[in-house]
Amino acid sequence: MRTSKKTVFLAVGLTLAIFVLPVAVLAGGNAENGKKVVDTKKLGNCAACHVVPGMEFPGDVGPNLIEAMKNYSEADREMLRQRISDERKFNPDTIMPPFGTNKILTGQQIDDVVEYLLSLNKKK
């Protein structure tokens, strides 16, 4: 019986290695880092304009992100990435900084932010 337990572990491990890890790498986001990026003044500083969880004195220039995220799902990952990277694609006269195009954030940081924003729908 011990061997079969091992096999199960191995199988699970392999499955994880083959399927889950690459997906995680492709999606690439880390929600915890994303929260830091969102909250850090020199990085996202998103609360300057948006309501985001846990920040004092949020701005009201942009939509409340906790509310807005209810309209987004896993399927909108790429769309979210694009909006944060350069909102001008959606609204040429937007005030929102083009975080990706102007290299305010790296691609990795944007992925992290996307991951964090999507996670807002999960926790209740």
Added chain:
Amino acid sequence: MRRCFFLKKMVLMLAMGALAAGTGRGAFAAPASVSGIQEYKQNISTQEYEKRYNAVYGKFTGQMAEQGNPADFMLDDGKDLFKKVEGTTGKSCASCHGENGEKLKGVAAGYPKYDPAIKGINTMALQINRCRKENMGAPELKYESYDQLALELYVKSLSNGVPIKVSIDGPARPFYEAGKAYYYMRQGQLNMSCAICHVKYAGHMIRANLLSNNRHHADHWPGYRLKWGKTGSLQKRFRGCNKKVRAKPLPFQCDTYRDLELYLTYQANGLPVAVPGFRM
């Protein structure tokens, strides 16, 4: 005359954008031309802005009013400097403009203004230095230095209560347009224009700051600012806002900033001069 070599490049860029758009090959959505900028409608009325200002900052402004404006001391020093003889001609400002500046009453309400001698916009700060150099034979004062601000403050205070009345007619017009073009130009890593914050989103909160309506920007500087812990000029504010969007601030009194000062002061036409200001 101080140039920042910025205006020409910018006007050129805008003109090229207009050309490209005109021929249907515009790669970017630049404003149609220097004079054809689509201005935003001011988002918030002056009255409504003042109401919100009191709601947001009332607690502090009350304390500020009680403690008095620290810039008043600088104004007094400016009065003394006005009478101080300096330079090779043995004169003071008062020698030409009256012991208590009688001849300058109301004058600051018409500044900045076009001046053919410099083929550009003359500001009060610039004029003070021109007088020192040309009429007193005294060294120019460094912009934003204590003495420079003190003199500007005193001379402007001689117009306190007089409605601002700057002209943008005739030769002043292209400079006004250049100031407007700068005001509407996206700049810095954050890619914002002055107008997007102070016109389109005026009255909104950006973090803990209430975005001000630009109608009141030019009536009360130099002024004391708590955040600076000292008195500064309108152009110091320009530089601060430039830095905030991670753009390169321009030198004090360079041509672009003087054009910008004309543009903003024109927005304040009709409001009384009210120096020194006192802001958060």
